[in-house]
Amino acid sequence: MSEKSFKRYYTSEEAAKYLCIKESRLRNLRYQKKGPKFYNPGGNGRPLYDRSDLDAWVKGEQTDE
Numbered sequence: 001m002s003e004k005s006f007k008r009y010y011t012s013e014e015a016a017k018y019l020c021i022k023e024s025r026l027r028n029l030r031y032q033k034k035g036p037k038f039y040n041p042g043g044n045g046r047p048l049y050d051r052s053d054l055d056a057w058v059k060g061e062q063t064d065e
Contacts, residue, residue: 008050010048010051011046011047015049019057019058036053036054037050037053037056037057
């Protein structure tokens, strides 16, 4: 497995790739509050996603609400 497989936090681009969706789709889900939980450290408009939150969202266990 590559080192990237063990990364904990993902940028929006990386999270979209991890989820196999387009980044624009992930952004739309975020705005609609239907996507995975995300963090916005520093309020800079660059969300970060925890891999465990991405996995939970895929399983239908959580959203960013």
